Amino acid sequence: DTGARLTHDVKNLLQSLNTLCYAAREADGPDAAERANALLARQLPVITARLEATLDKLRRPQPADGEWMPAPEWLQSMSARFAGHGVAVEGATEPDLWLPGALYTTVAENLIANALHKRQTEPGIAIVMRLGGERLSVEDSGSAIAPALADSLLREPVSSAAGLGVGLYQAAKQAQAAGFALRLDHNHEGCVRFALEPAPRPLSAPG
Numbered sequence: 001d002t003g004a005r006l007t008h009d010v011k012n013l014l015q016s017l018n019t020l021c022y023a024a025r026e027a028d029g030p031d032a033a034e035r036a037n038a039l040l041a042r043q044l045p046v047i048t049a050r051l052e053a054t055l056d057k058l059r060r061p062q063p064a065d066g067e068w069m070p071a072p073e074w075l076q077s078m079s080a081r082f083a084g085h086g087v088a089v090e091g092a093t094e095p096d097l098w099l100p101g102a103l104y105t106t107v108a109e110n111l112i113a114n115a116l117h118k119r120q121t122e123p124g125i126a127i128v129m130r131l132g133g134e135r136l137s138v139e140d141s142g143s144a145i146a147p148a149l150a151d152s153l154l155r156e157p158v159s160s161a162a163g164l165g166v167g168l169y170q171a172a173k174q175a176q177a178a179g180f181a182l183r184l185d186h187n188h189e190g191c192v193r194f195a196l197e198p199a200p201r202p203l204s205a206p207g
Helices: 003-027 030-059 071-079 101-121 146-150 166-178
Strands: 068-070 089-093 098-100 127-132 135-140 180-186 192-199
Touching: 003 030, 003 166, 030 101, 030 127, 030 166, 068 071, 071 089, 071 098, 071 101, 071 127, 089 101, 098 101, 101 127, 101 135, 101 192, 166 180
Parallel strands: 089 127
Antiparallel strands: 068 098, 127 135, 135 192, 180 192
């Protein structure tokens, strides 16, 4: 079981590196190159930390639920993490609820980083992260995402001036592999919201 999980971790890391390579190859022109460099600067430390964690598991195998953590503890850590960034962190969770901390952290950091990048061009927009049960959402009060871009987000690596794309695609694939779903939950002027929650389980066939 440990070997299978480590193989899965390595495949995810390789996929992450492939998406970054794709972004670097597609960077055509000074502006695109600048966005690609910013993406690399943001994502490479995350990938490095994940690789170090994987190597640590190889040296000292962890139990299957080793990356899970109590929801209140995770929410508190996120509140401290974004305290100085003008991000409202809200939530109500049960003390005995546990979450896959690595997944939720990766998704939250990607979504909030994109919202903060958006705030640079739309000063004053509000950014709110909420956790209700197992549902995590991040929303901003800015402009809607263009329909053509919204259709591609989370499904393939895309380039955009707002910094969306590769990071979200990577996070969506990681969520899917863990049995969760990341989606664009609301996309209207004044409210753009992404949500992460457990993927619906298929109904079993009648016996």
